[in-house]
Amino acid sequence: MTPTHEHLSTTGHWIDGAIVGGNGDTIDVVNPATGDVVATIPAGTAADVDRAVAAARAASPGWAATGPAQRASIIQRLADELSARNEEIAQAVTAEMGAPITLARLGHAGFPVAVASATAGLADEFPWTEEIGNSLVIREPVGVVGAITPWNFPLQQVMTKIAPALLAGNTVVLKPAELAPLTARLLAEAASDAGIPAGVFNVVYGSGRVVGEAIASHPDVDMVSFTGSTEVGKRISVVASATVKRLGLELGGKSANLVLDDADLDHAVNETLANAWTNGGQACGAWARMLVPASRHDEIVRMLVTAAKAYTVGDPTDEATRLGPLASEGQWSRVNGYIERGIADGAALVVGGPGRIPGLEHGAYIRPTIFANVDPDSVIAQEEIFGPVLSVIPYDDEDHAVEIANSTIYGLNAAVFGEDEHALRIARRLRVGQVYLNGARFNPIAPFGGYKQSGNGREMGRAGVEEFTELKAVQR
Numbered sequence: 001m002t003p004t005h006e007h008l009s010t011t012g013h014w015i016d017g018a019i020v021g022g023n024g025d026t027i028d029v030v031n032p033a034t035g036d037v038v039a040t041i042p043a044g045t046a047a048d049v050d051r052a053v054a055a056a057r058a059a060s061p062g063w064a065a066t067g068p069a070q071r072a073s074i075i076q077r078l079a080d081e082l083s084a085r086n087e088e089i090a091q092a093v094t095a096e097m098g099a100p101i102t103l104a105r106l107g108h109a110g111f112p113v114a115v116a117s118a119t120a121g122l123a124d125e126f127p128w129t130e131e132i133g134n135s136l137v138i139r140e141p142v143g144v145v146g147a148i149t150p151w152n153f154p155l156q157q158v159m160t161k162i163a164p165a166l167l168a169g170n171t172v173v174l175k176p177a178e179l180a181p182l183t184a185r186l187l188a189e190a191a192s193d194a195g196i197p198a199g200v201f202n203v204v205y206g207s208g209r210v211v212g213e214a215i216a217s218h219p220d221v222d223m224v225s226f227t228g229s230t231e232v233g234k235r236i237s238v239v240a241s242a243t244v245k246r247l248g249l250e251l252g253g254k255s256a257n258l259v260l261d262d263a264d265l266d267h268a269v270n271e272t273l274a275n276a277w278t279n280g281g282q283a284c285g286a287w288a289r290m291l292v293p294a295s296r297h298d299e300i301v302r303m304l305v306t307a308a309k310a311y312t313v314g315d316p317t318d319e320a321t322r323l324g325p326l327a328s329e330g331q332w333s334r335v336n337g338y339i340e341r342g343i344a345d346g347a348a349l350v351v352g353g354p355g356r357i358p359g360l361e362h363g364a365y366i367r368p369t370i371f372a373n374v375d376p377d378s379v380i381a382q383e384e385i386f387g388p389v390l391s392v393i394p395y396d397d398e399d400h401a402v403e404i405a406n407s408t409i410y411g412l413n414a415a416v417f418g419e420d421e422h423a424l425r426i427a428r429r430l431r432v433g434q435v436y437l438n439g440a441r442f443n444p445i446a447p448f449g450g451y452k453q454s455g456n457g458r459e460m461g462r463a464g465v466e467e468f469t470e471l472k473a474v475q476r
């Protein structure tokens with residue numbers, strides 16, 4: 001039995017500062033730890049999107065005319081309102097997608113506050129106007145932004161869009177993932193309490209196929225900011241092209257983690273598992289491929305096997321749990337299929353494996369898994385698994401390591417462990433948007449985004465705000 005989140009169930013969308021009824025069709029929100037329905041949301045339609053876009057359009061001139069300093073102070077108030085709702089947000093995320101409660105409090109509920117606050121702090125320094133030769137260059141809002149987001153960090157993925165979009169003076173129509181929509185309602189309440197005017201931030205619930213495509217194709221939406229799979233990103237690019245929309249795409253990843261011969265191995269092993277298995281590996285930047293010198297492969301694998309014992313799988317509401325269930329049964333089948341594929345393709349299974357976990361058959365629980373001696377060209381080394389599955393890949397020399405790291409269609413993140421200057425030289429050779437040296441900490445104002453098929457554009461920090469602006473050059 002899990003508590004329901006009936007109070008977060010809604011029969012309507014959030015449009016123009018109020019709950020607006022849908023047509024009566026609903027979508028169940030399922031707890032992956034139990035299979036219980038914990039809430040329902042409306043299954044939106046294109047007509048609902050029309051209403052939300054009209055509200056966002058009507059609110060646009062007023063919000064754009066509010067100065068950046070005032071918008072920044074409202075966004076800081078939004079951060080404070082969310083901070084006050086930390087426990088409610090964490091409980092909702094744990095119920096809808098199974099994140100362990102400790103991670104839900106610190107990460108799922110905590111990061112968005114940090115991002116909103118850091119974004120508000122950019123307003124003073126941002127070049128809203130600039131003199132270039134005989135031009136006055138003005139940065140203006142793009143207009144109405146459609147935000148389409150995934151379920152893996154449901155509130156965080158929304159915040160990395162709406163904080164910069166709102167700071168830049170845009171209005172927003174959000175479609176959260178149908179799998180994990182509950183925090184959007186809490187966000188709408190927090191936005192309202194923070195003083196964000198009606199119509200500036202709107203939410204339309206529903207499926208990607210219906211509501212997402214209606215947003216991407218809408219003639220009155222000026223920009224689509226999407227986070228999700230590369231496959232859906234390609235589809236949105238096609239749909240949005242009919243109206244030549246601005247597009248921001250944050251797509252999949254298959255991040256490589258290069259362990260150099262001068263790395264502190266204990267540190268590298270511990271940081272690798274902490275990263276690759278956080279949120280059940282359901283993170284676009286998860287270091288899913290660990291590239292190790294062939295001469296140290298067996299030693300590193302032994303260390304991983306020992307370190308893996310600390311990762312307990314269990315009830316996500318238990319504060320001691322490090323890995324909860326995957327976010328859905330669909331996700332379970334997908335990840336389980338990749339584990340079976342790894343075995344079939346000849347990778348050495350050293351931790352975990354396929355199938356249900358005894359005693360936890362009632363939920364979407366999967367074993368955290370490590371494959372050793374993985375062929376860098378095999379399916380499990382090339383495709384995004386989005387689960388707690390780590391592939392250890394031996395390399396011969398550094399050129400080989402860099403070649404393997406750059407060999408997927410993705411280019412989101414990477415990590416390098418080694419002596420500082422050495423690691424930095426390797427970082428420069430990687431075709432990715434972010435590199436973490438020796439487990440360095442996350443920076444909420446560093447540009448985040450991908451090379452290659454991991455997307456285009458950047459979120460967070462100054463680069464993230466620039467994404468949501470148009471440039472106007474006035475010659476005089």
Ligand code: NAP
Binds near residue numbers: 149179249384455
């Ligand atoms: P997804 O299936 O691509 O869905 C993402 C969002 O797009 C959902 O809201 C989805 O709606 C919607 N959507 C689906 N089809 C659509 C269509 N035809 N038109 C418009 N919208 C559509 O991704 P996911 O399974 O939720 O999330 C996992 C993926 O996200 C992974 O590939 C991961 O790497 C990626 N991701 C990337 C980043 C990054 O910053 N680069 C961060 C996190 C996750 P539904 O509600 O119907 O699903």
Ligand code: MG
């Ligand atoms: Mg999906």
